[in-house]
Amino acid sequence: MVDVLVCVKRVVDSSGEVVLTDDGQSVDGRFAGYTMSNHEECAVELAVQIASATGGTATVATLGEPEAVEQLRAALAVGCTAATHVEADPAAFGPADVARELAAVVRAHEAEGRPHDLVLLGNDAADSGDFQVGIRLAYELGRPVVNGAALVEVEDDAVVARVKSPDGRETYRVSLPAVVTVLEGGVEPRYPTVPGRMKAKKVEIEQRTPAAEPRGSKRKRLLLPPPQPSDVQVLGKGADAAPAVVDLFEKLGVLR
Amino acid sequence: MILVLVETDANGAVEVSCETITFLRRLSAEGGGVPIDAVAIGELACSPEQLASQLASYGVRDVHHATGEAFASYGGAAWAAAVQGVRQATGAVVVSAAGTPRGMEVLAHVAARTGVAMAANVVAFEGLAPFTVTRQVVGGSALEEMVLDERPAVFTVAGHAVEALPAETPAAGNLVASSPEVGAADLVARVVSSEPPPPDLSGGLKSARVVVGAGRGAGSADGFGDLLELTELLDASLGVSRVVTSLGWRPHHEQVGQTGSRISPDLYVACGISGAIQHWAGCATAKTILAVNTDAEAPMVTKAHYAVIGDLHEVVPAINEEIRRRRSAG
Numbered sequence: 206m207v208d209v210l211v212c213v214k215r216v217v218d219s220s221g222e223v224v225l226t227d228d229g230q231s232v233d234g235r236f237a238g239y240t241m242s243n244h245e246e247c248a249v250e251l252a253v254q255i256a257s258a259t260g261g262t263a264t265v266a267t268l269g270e271p272e273a274v275e276q277l278r279a280a281l282a283v284g285c286t287a288a289t290h291v292e293a294d295p296a297a298f299g300p301a302d303v304a305r306e307l308a309a310v311v312r313a314h315e316a317e318g319r320p321h322d323l324v325l326l327g328n329d330a331a332d333s334g335d336f337q338v339g340i341r342l343a344y345e346l347g348r349p350v351v352n353g354a355a356l357v358e359v360e361d362d363a364v365v366a367r368v369k370s371p372d373g374r375e376t377y378r379v380s381l382p383a384v385v386t387v388l389e390g391g392v393e394p395r396y397p398t399v400p401g402r403m404k405a406k407k408v409e410i411e412q413r414t415p416a417a418e419p420r421g422s423k424r425k426r427l428l429l430p431p432p433q434p435s436d437v438q439v440l441g442k443g444a445d446a447a448p449a450v451v452d453l454f455e456k457l458g459v460l461r
Numbered sequence: 462m463i464l465v466l467v468e469t470d471a472n473g474a475v476e477v478s479c480e481t482i483t484f485l486r487r488l489s490a491e492g493g494g495v496p497i498d499a500v501a502i503g504e505l506a507c508s509p510e511q512l513a514s515q516l517a518s519y520g521v522r523d524v525h526h527a528t529g530e531a532f533a534s535y536g537g538a539a540w541a542a543a544v545q546g547v548r549q550a551t552g553a554v555v556v557s558a559a560g561t562p563r564g565m566e567v568l569a570h571v572a573a574r575t576g577v578a579m580a581a582n583v584v585a586f587e588g589l590a591p592f593t594v595t596r597q598v599v600g601g602s603a604l605e606e607m608v609l610d611e612r613p614a615v616f617t618v619a620g621h622a623v624e625a626l627p628a629e630t631p632a633a634g635n636l637v638a639s640s641p642e643v644g645a646a647d648l649v650a651r652v653v654s655s656e657p658p659p660p661d662l663s664g665g666l667k668s669a670r671v672v673v674g675a676g677r678g679a680g681s682a683d684g685f686g687d688l689l690e691l692t693e694l695l696d697a698s699l700g701v702s703r704v705v706t707s708l709g710w711r712p713h714h715e716q717v718g719q720t721g722s723r724i725s726p727d728l729y730v731a732c733g734i735s736g737a738i739q740h741w742a743g744c745a746t747a748k749t750i751l752a753v754n755t756d757a758e759a760p761m762v763t764k765a766h767y768a769v770i771g772d773l774h775e776v777v778p779a780i781n782e783e784i785r786r787r788r789s790a791g
């Protein structure tokens with residue numbers, strides 16, 4: 206029975222154009238909408254799989270604004286059964302602050318008699334790309350950490366994590382309790398079912414306040430990269446461009 | 462002093478590590494010529510002497526080679542202990558590495574152990590002690606200016622932030638043996654086995670001469686008909702963006718990009734793909750890129766060699782038709 210805590214972050218959906226807020230302090234999500242990072246969607250999937258394979262539980266946690274409850278509900282809708290929300294302005298919290306608050310959640314749950322044997326996080330968040338919250342959390346908790354795992358399984362009392370490396374696939378085997386950060390690509394996150402969504406709505410979300418004052422992220426401001434000079438040759442517009450395209454294919458010798 | 466973790470292969474320091482050292486040389490020059498030392502860890506596939514002479518040409522003073530049983534297989538905490546050991550011995554005030562998965566991991570450990578901030582994927586810096594770094598965020602779609610006012614300043618340098626260039630005046634490149642102390646707790650999470658990459662199930666995507674790419678512009682799982690036909694007509698492989706795999710329209714093994722396959726075909730026909738930096742990371746080495754996109758300002762269009770502005774559902778069938786017409790005529 207493995208009780209997993211999976212940590213997620215509400216981020217602006219940055220698959221389209223990225224727009225900054227007027228004060229240059231964050232990405233503007235008013236039009237793009239919000240989501241959870243892709244790595245974390247995979248971490249949630251792995252948490253749910255591990256909980257179900259071992260007869261354990263999967264709890265989801267986030268630190269964020271009140272609306273971050275949406276991302277918690279999304280995780281509940283695909284199989285997490287409990288959720289914790291540390292309500293705070295995420296912009297004020299740097300990676301070390303977030304790690305400390307997540308550690309406080311783990312300790313509080315432990316004190317309540319529901320310890321988490323395994324903590325899963327995303328390898329890095331889609332917005333801040335800090336690449337360190339999971340590792341810092343491991344130091345806070347004094348637990349070993351495996352980074353960038355695509356597949357995570359529990360065998361006996363150990364977590365087996367598989368990491369893609371330039372030379373192939375590396376396997377780690379670490380006794381529980383442990384922390385693992387997840388990189389997308391190993392599992393396909395499932396989609397919520399209608400009953401899953403209904404169930405998620407009814408779950409009572411544990412609300413917490415931050416355990417300490419944040420030290421901040423050291424951010425001065427965000428900017429957009431300057432546009433790159435382009436020397437693209439436009440072959441035409443719409444279907445009319447087809448002959449020019451096929452001329453190009455012939456020139457490149459790719460038509461056989 | 463500036464300390465840099467180098468990653469190596471059979472040819473010596475890898476390209477991104479050389480880029481990182483080139484980047485650090487500018488920092489060193491700003492600081493009036495602060496020496497740069499490197500640390501390489503574990504058994505190397507190249508000869509340590511060869512590495513030291515290569516790094517000398519990049520302006521590295523001492524190359525600390527950390528060896529011992531603790532590094533027989535890779536572990537982030539053990540590597541961080543080695544970097545820490547050298548940092549303490551040399552009094553380095555800057556610790557850096559390339560922004561690779563390993564570089565990020567080891568430096569995050571170093572930052573956590575020393576209780577300082579870490580900046581990932583830095584592309585520029587300004588000022589000295591404290592200095593402000595500019596780093597890639599939102600997957601490279603935006604930049605963040607961040608102050609590094611603690612010591613050591615810990616940061617990774619984004620790939621291709623600068624071009625790797627040897628120094629005008631080479632440094633000593635002394636090889637220094639190092640056997641840092643690694644605690645038992647740092648050896649818990651280590652690679653226990655490694656295997657060669659699994660067989661390529663991507664239908665030859667990585668080695669394809671021509672790749673037809675499809676992004677969100679395909680519209681739906683059913684929107685691939687014409688694209689698949691073009692793939693067949695060109696004897697190509699299909700590659701897709703992450704949005705396509707995330708939406709479940711196509712399987713993950715077809716994904717091109719940072720977290721998908723890296724491709725370098727002679728021709729990449731990128732249809733309905735915005736060209737976000739993470740996708741670009743996987744296709745930048747294509748020899749010729751043709752973008753088909755409704756948006757003339759999409760990064761894929763502005764970075765491509767050729768473009769057609771229009772709806773792929775009109776453009777692609779017309780291309781297919783034209784190919785068939787020429788074939789039957791010819």
Ligand SMILES: Cc1cc2nc3c(=O)[nH]c(=O)nc-3n(C[C@H](O)[C@H](O)[C@H](O)COP(=O)(O)OP(=O)(O)OC[C@H]3O[C@@H](n4cnc5c(N)ncnc54)[C@H](O)[C@@H]3O)c2cc1C
Nearest residue numbers: 220676677678702703718719720721733735739740755773
């Ligand atoms: C850590 C991380 C890792 C990532 N790894 C990858 C990766 O490996 N690979 C990857 O691809 N992405 C990756 N991404 C996601 C990446 O940031 C983008 O979100 C993604 O590439 C966008 O996919 P897209 O271009 O298909 O969709 P969009 O960004 O939505 O763009 C669709 C494009 O299609 C055009 N279009 C729309 N309709 C049509 C039409 N009918 N005809 C022609 N053009 C049309 C639009 O103008 C637009 O340019 C990663 C992101 C993060 C944060």
